Amino acid sequence: MNNRTTQSSKSRKYEPILPKRKEWPVVQLSRQRKQFIHEVAQNSISKLQEVAPAVDLLVDELETTLYKEKYRIKENPWVVDPDDDYAFWSSVKKQLVEISNLQNDNHDQEAEQQAQLLLEEIVTRYANEIASNFRPSYYQFARTVVTFGFARLLNASRVKGLGSLFSNQYSLQDKIKITGEIDHLRNLAQHGTIVMVPTHFSNLDSILIGWVINELGLPPFIYGAGLNLFNIGIFSYFMNSLGAYKVDRRKKNAIYIETLKAYSSLAMQWGIHSLFFPGGTRSRSGRIEDKLKLGLLGTAMEAQRIDYIRSQETGEPAEKIFVFPVVLNYHFVLEAPSLIREHLRREGQERYYIEADEYSQSAKIVKFLLKFFRKGSDISVSIGRGMDLLGNYVDDEGHSLDKQDRPISMREYFCTGEKITRDEQRESEYTQMLGEAILREYYRINQVFSSHLVAFVAFELIQKQHSSLDLFNLLRLPEEDLIIPYSLFREHCERVRQQVFELHQQDKVDIADHLSKPIDEVIDHGLSNVGMYHSRRPLIKNKAGNIETPDINTLYYYHNRLLGYNLHRIIHHQEKSLVSVAE
Amino acid sequence: MSQNSPVGVIGAGSFGTVVANLLAENSDVLLYARRPEVVAQINSEKQSAGYALHPRVRATNNAEDMVSRCLVLFPIVASSGFRETMRSFSAFLRPYHIVIHGTKGLDALPSSSGPITRKQIKTMSEVIREETVAVRIGCLAGPNLAHELGEGQPAATVVASRFDEVIQTGQRLLRNNLFQVYGSDDLIGIELCGILKNIIAIASGTLSGLSLGENARALLISRGLLEMITIGKALGGNTEAFMGVAGVGDLVATCSSTHSRNYTVGYRLAQGETLEQVIQDMEEVAEGVNTTRIVKQLADYHQIPTPITRMLYRMLFEDLPAQRALEGLMKIPLGEGEDVNVL
Numbered sequence: 006m007n008n009r010t011t012q013s014s015k016s017r018k019y020e021p022i023l024p025k026r027k028e029w030p031v032v033q034l035s036r037q038r039k040q041f042i043h044e045v046a047q048n049s050i051s052k053l054q055e056v057a058p059a060v061d062l063l064v065d066e067l068e069t070t071l072y073k074e075k076y077r078i079k080e081n082p083w084v085v086d087p088d089d090d091y092a093f094w095s096s097v098k099k100q101l102v103e104i105s106n107l108q109n110d111n112h113d114q115e116a117e118q119q120a121q122l123l124l125e126e127i128v129t130r131y132a133n134e135i136a137s138n139f140r141p142s143y144y145q146f147a148r149t150v151v152t153f154g155f156a157r158l159l160n161a162s163r164v165k166g167l168g169s170l171f172s173n174q175y176s177l178q179d180k181i182k183i184t185g186e187i188d189h190l191r192n193l194a195q196h197g198t199i200v201m202v203p204t205h206f207s208n209l210d211s212i213l214i215g216w217v218i219n220e221l222g223l224p225p226f227i228y229g230a231g232l233n234l235f236n237i238g239i240f241s242y243f244m245n246s247l248g249a250y251k252v253d254r255r256k257k258n259a260i261y262i263e264t265l266k267a268y269s270s271l272a273m274q275w276g277i278h279s280l281f282f283p284g285g286t287r288s289r290s291g292r293i294e295d296k297l298k299l300g301l302l303g304t305a306m307e308a309q310r311i312d313y314i315r316s317q318e319t320g321e322p323a324e325k326i327f328v329f330p331v332v333l334n335y336h337f338v339l340e341a342p343s344l345i346r347e348h349l350r351r352e353g354q355e356r357y358y359i360e361a362d363e364y365s366q367s368a369k370i371v372k373f374l375l376k377f378f379r380k381g382s383d384i385s386v387s388i389g390r391g392m393d394l395l396g397n398y399v400d401d402e403g404h405s406l407d408k409q410d411r412p413i414s415m416r417e418y419f420c421t422g423e424k425i426t427r428d429e430q431r432e433s434e435y436t437q438m439l440g441e442a443i444l445r446e447y448y449r450i451n452q453v454f455s456s457h458l459v460a461f462v463a464f465e466l467i468q469k470q471h472s473s474l475d476l477f478n479l480l481r482l483p484e485e486d487l488i489i490p491y492s493l494f495r496e497h498c499e500r501v502r503q504q505v506f507e508l509h510q511q512d513k514v515d516i517a518d519h520l521s522k523p524i525d526e527v528i529d530h531g532l533s534n535v536g537m538y539h540s541r542r543p544l545i546k547n548k549a550g551n552i553e554t555p556d557i558n559t560l561y562y563y564h565n566r567l568l569g570y571n572l573h574r575i576i577h578h579q580e581k582s583l584v585s586v587a588e
Numbered sequence: 589m590s591q592n593s594p595v596g597v598i599g600a601g602s603f604g605t606v607v608a609n610l611l612a613e614n615s616d617v618l619l620y621a622r623r624p625e626v627v628a629q630i631n632s633e634k635q636s637a638g639y640a641l642h643p644r645v646r647a648t649n650n651a652e653d654m655v656s657r658c659l660v661l662f663p664i665v666a667s668s669g670f671r672e673t674m675r676s677f678s679a680f681l682r683p684y685h686i687v688i689h690g691t692k693g694l695d696a697l698p699s700s701s702g703p704i705t706r707k708q709i710k711t712m713s714e715v716i717r718e719e720t721v722a723v724r725i726g727c728l729a730g731p732n733l734a735h736e737l738g739e740g741q742p743a744a745t746v747v748a749s750r751f752d753e754v755i756q757t758g759q760r761l762l763r764n765n766l767f768q769v770y771g772s773d774d775l776i777g778i779e780l781c782g783i784l785k786n787i788i789a790i791a792s793g794t795l796s797g798l799s800l801g802e803n804a805r806a807l808l809i810s811r812g813l814l815e816m817i818t819i820g821k822a823l824g825g826n827t828e829a830f831m832g833v834a835g836v837g838d839l840v841a842t843c844s845s846t847h848s849r850n851y852t853v854g855y856r857l858a859q860g861e862t863l864e865q866v867i868q869d870m871e872e873v874a875e876g877v878n879t880t881r882i883v884k885q886l887a888d889y890h891q892i893p894t895p896i897t898r899m900l901y902r903m904l905f906e907d908l909p910a911q912r913a914l915e916g917l918m919k920i921p922l923g924e925g926e927d928v929n930v931l
Contacts, residue, residue, distance in 0.1 A: 395683075395723065397721075407678075407720075407721050408719075409678070411679070413683060413721050414682065414683065415683075417682050417683040417684045418683040418684070418723070420683075420684040421659075421684060421753075422593075422659055422684060428752075428753055430751065430752045430753070431724070431751055431752070431753060434750050434751055435723070438723065
């Protein structure tokens with residue numbers, strides 16, 4: 006398995022696998038939007054009826070939902086919220102009062118009828134709220150803006166002169182490398198339904214991944230995007246046109262969550278490729294996800310089982326779901342300073358306090374984009390190998406394979422003997438196993454960049470030097486205590502790099518091409534790239550040639566990227582041996 | 589294949605045979621042994637490992653046929669041969685199979701005596717997962733001394749699995765008027781109970797070999813339980829598992845039974861025999877010997893306080909006389925390996 010050829014997108018153009026827009030599953034969806042939403046509502050209602058079979062339970066659920074929604078409207082209103090939000094929930098309140106009056110007068114049947122109607126009303130509202138507004142013409146336009154527009158900008162900023170606006174010397178492909186199992190992904194997109202699950206570091210991920218999907222010639226995916234992103238006009242436009250459906254993290258009531266899951270599940274049952282960030286939100290610490298939110302992954306499991314049941318009934322072949330982990334690798338994450346602050350506040354509580362904060366906030370997306378194109382900061386997108394819903398790798402035809410490359414029948418995972426059975430506890434265990442497999446794949450295809458290496462080594466050395474301090478005291482050290490002699494730094498960079506190479510040999514991590522250059526070049530490359538656009542750089546070389554740390558918080562953030570590989574042992578191990586020598 | 593299909597037991601040792609007999613109370617049972625002559629003998633003499641076979645048990649050495657006919661399999665073979673056995677079954681196993689093992693040992697590379705990490709060792713459920721496509725995996729553990737079960741005395745066991753259906757299936761198949769079957773979702777914890785108690789069982793045999801009485805044994809059992817919990821938690825189990833039937837229950841039974849293999853190893857060592865001599869004339873493996881070695885290496889790496897395991901290790905592999913090992917244990921200053929807060 007280690008010898009599978011992977012390829013880079015560079016210098017290759019991928020033809021669309023479905024050239025006719027009419028054939029895109031997502032276009033089918035937008036044509037039958039009404040029907041789709043209706044089915045979503047019906048499915049979530051029947052799920053909710055299983056959870057709350059008796060009228061009392063249902064009324065309880067409705068009352069809880071009402072309470073939470075009123076609280077949300079009062080405490081946390083957003084621009085995107087519909088104008089009639091308040092009015093709607095007021096009417097829900099009125100209806101609930103009526104229902105409780107009916108119950109008090111022993112008109113149980115009517116009460117139940119009314120409660121069911123009310124439930125349907127709420128679910129339908131939610132389903133409409135969630136549903137994407139994909140329109141093919143918008144997609145076309147957004148795609149043009151992203152690819153051509155960015156390419157024009159890129160050329161204008163790199164190649165001097167007015168005529169350069171129309172030069173094709175540089176393209177986005179030069180800036181963003183797509184590596185890994187590209188053909189495998191394209192193949193499987195024609196054999197079944199793809200669920201793409203990328204890591205999540207930045208708000209730009211959504212647009213980046215949208216570009217990647219188009220670049221690889223795949224039809225558009227639908228994906229769940231945080232409703233908060235729709236607050237920002239420009240994002241909202243892109244998201245809608247890329248086929249995003251809306252996930253409102255403020256709504257934590259069971260009715261909303263069931264509707265959301267029903268939406269995702271039905272889309273997969275319809276064979277629509279989807280994408281979601283299984284980490285839930287952006288990584289706050291800068292570390293690759295080490296735990297996943299399993300809710301949406303669970304909907305894939307359900308969709309697969311339902312499809313097998315349908316196939317059993319109709320005799321038609323079942324559509325198989327393939328999961329593709331994807332890792333986005335950056336030298337620079339726009340939101341790093343605020344993300345790490347949030348992480349530290351959560352972890353440290355009172356032990357962490359923010360000192361006078363004179364930077365951040367200033368960075369604006371557009372400004373970043375301009376800088377990005379002018380100076381360049383490479384991004385790579387690593388596509389993992391496709392797996393089935395149990396985390397088994399699949400071949401190019403979509404057959405699940407065991408570790409000896411023998412084919413496995415995916416269907417039988419859902420069977421008791423020869424019959425397909427529904428067992429939600431079983432499926433939730435499967436989902437957990439899938440989550441573990443996705444995480445393993447993340448760590449395997451993660452590309453180590455020079456900037457990750459220097460940040461990791463610098464922070465570990467500082468931590469080692471001050472091993473008596475806890476993290477929060479460490480982060481408060483004055484800048485003058487944060488200088489590392491270059492020779493020491495260089496030695497450890499080399500040592501950690503060798504270990505990374507070894508892990509790479511064992512197929513446990515991936516490396517960027519630039520990491521194999523002479524070590525001084527790698528360090529310089531890393532220093533000039535790590536968090537390059539922050540107003541305070543995490544790491545610089547001072548005039549004496551030693552390593553300084555103007556901003557240890559963001560250094561910590563970029564350092565965290567290499568956690569999970571046990572690399573700190575290389576640095577700490579030596580410390581131990583020093584102690585034992587002294588004894 | 590239906591719910592009434594036969595149940596498979598892999599391994600015709602004493603515990604395997606006894607489990608096959610228990611299962612035969614409710615189902616037809618296929619008992620797998622690797623060697624054809626053993627199978628022939630079992631089927632002609634109607635007995636296996638010294639126990640008379642239930643009429644519903646039939647021996648076989650056709651793995652493929654057995655696996656294709658059974659939905660549920662109980663592998664009960666020594667940990668040293670477990671991986672190999674699973675490999676030979678892996679071509680036939682399917683994703684719908686339920687596999688509940690009854691092996692109380694660890695799988696580790698037979699290597700150096702240096703420290704090893706948790707990742708380098710595997711419990712049997714982890715071996716099944718690695719070697720086969722089976723995912724509905726569980727284990728069987730509890731105070732189940734083979735000869736007492738063989739005599740039809742009342743007892744109880746625990747079926748542990750992450751899957752409810754595995755627990756329920758195990759209960760349905762094993763339960764009868766004299767045999768109670770509890771369920772647990774802490775698979776690793778329950779596996780570790782069965783594994784770690786074997787260390788303490790050797791120590792218990794040693795005490796008897798030194799002609800010591802019940803005060804000493806009670807001391808060993810209580811301190812031993814604490815040590816099991818400490819190790820178990822470090823390896824991924826929960827304390828609760830150790831407080832139940834598969835934990836303290838199995839520990840007390842094994843430490844008190846003169847029939848247990850692990851106990852016998854300890855007893856004979858205390859009488860002055862060497863480990864080689866003891867192992868030579870034992871028909872089946874005493875899992876505790878290997879477990880002591882592995883756990884000592886694990887404890888070295890993860891820095892877990894394990895005074896009993898350490899002393900036992902020196903006694904088993906470094907020729908420390910039993911009397912000296914005991915003195916060593918009694919001399920441990922309070923506070924070392926002492927953690928009253930665990931319980």
